[in-house]
Amino acid sequence: MSEALLEVRDLSGGYPPVSVFRGVSLSVGEEESVGLFGPNGHGKTTLLKTVAGLIDPWEGDVVFQGLRLNAEGKMRPRISRNFNYDLFQKRRIRAATVVEAGVIYVMQGNLLFPEMTVEEVLGVAPLAAKGRSGVREMRERVHHLFPRLQERRSSKIRYLSGGERQMVSIAVGLLALPKLLILDEPTLGLSPKLRLELMQAVRQIRESRVPLIIVDQNIEFLSGLVDRLLLFDHGAITREIDAGSMPSHDEAMAMMFGESH
């Protein structure tokens, strides 16, 4: 494997006191795309939110381009309820640091900013790129990728359909000029037609060599897209599969739940 772009080392986390995932290690190389597949409610989103800096990790490191994004060490447990720990305890990872490093997380079922228009949201999005050049080219590509957004540019986000909203979310992610793009179930809950449209868009993003981490429930879609597939089960990565030997949906289910699921 070439040099790792993102390296997650022994990461554990959750919503205290509930532990959601434990000892997760994964890496994404330059120009690589990695799929994450697993049942709902097993912590994929919590893991990705931790990597994105929204939730503090309990233990372990998130390293991007050789730079550790989180604070060193372990999270200290609360020993008393009588102190305002938030005053003394700094956040262990900050979304702003992660975004600045170039890791952009596109949330699942993102509501974005309901009362802002598509145009306004796409106008704010490049702030995340922190003045790096290439926003204009990316804007062109986003127009090309999602022509539908151009038609709806003066609509408020809350009047958009789920699919259109997802398009805006991905467009926002792209306009941040990601060095690594994390897509969390981009085709969740969409009509078949829109689903195909979005899958097509994600394939095009992939073709432009943007490194990806992508979560999806559709293993056929993932198989055609990623270089490696990680099976995620009960808060841990249980199996890693290379592009050559992608399983079918039933096979993947069997790997996770045994033959007679």
Place this chain on the structure above:
Amino acid sequence: MISADTFLFVLASGVLLGGLYALMATGLAVVWTTLGVFNFAHGVFVALGAYIAWQVTQSVTGSVGYLLGAALSVVLMFGVGFVLHYVLVKPFERNANLVLLAVITTLAAASIIENGILLVWGARDKQIEPPISGTIGLMGAEISANDVMILIVALLALLVLAIFLRRTATGRAMRAVAQNREAAELMGLNVSRLYAMTIGLSAATAALAGVFIGSVRFISPTFGSDPLMKSLIVVILGGVARFTSPILAAFIVGIAESFSVYFLGLYWAPAVLFAMMIAVLLIKPEGLFGHRSKTL
């Protein structure tokens, strides 16, 4: 009953009150929709703003002093609001009881600032000299030119604020943070700083209102509590669904107050306003111009 020119006079003073309330209530509403906390120090922002301007007019006289005082007060109060976010709200940000805690911390700040004013400027009533004198005739009624200036400047300030929130990158970022904090964080926006700027802007509008009130009435260290109460009524009455909701409600409250004072007397006016507020809460809890959503 009421003669035409008296009616006009009462209406005009109601509209002036409405303009002042709009300025204060919008500040309160902006903080409420953005941070999700209620700023009970908003009233003392009004008072402190007025005192800063008064202090300037003591050394620089005339309309130059008034302008300078108003400008300085607005700028300083922006700073005060900005800093207070880091003291009053930020330390409790991750606490589940943030809303309740912020009520207490802002009330505490209000009390401290109020007593600070008492300590520095004393208890005696003061007045800021109005920058312009004279009256304007409006269909038989004589209206003070200063009042007209206040109304125009207040509305202009609100217009500038609206344009800032809608058209500038910082304003849009502030609205983004208000509508979805997590998504805004994922865009790399500095949430704390945007929150602090929101309270700063709110304090700046409060200061402007304070300067205006100081030039039409007397100011005393405790005079902020009445504007706070009126802004509260306005925000509840109008809702916060749109930027204009509290502004429209402010004029309704202002005119209602002015007519209540004329017909029922000064002491009954608050009762009328609170009755209106209770009626609205009973019938349309999200406010006259509200839906369930709260935005900027």
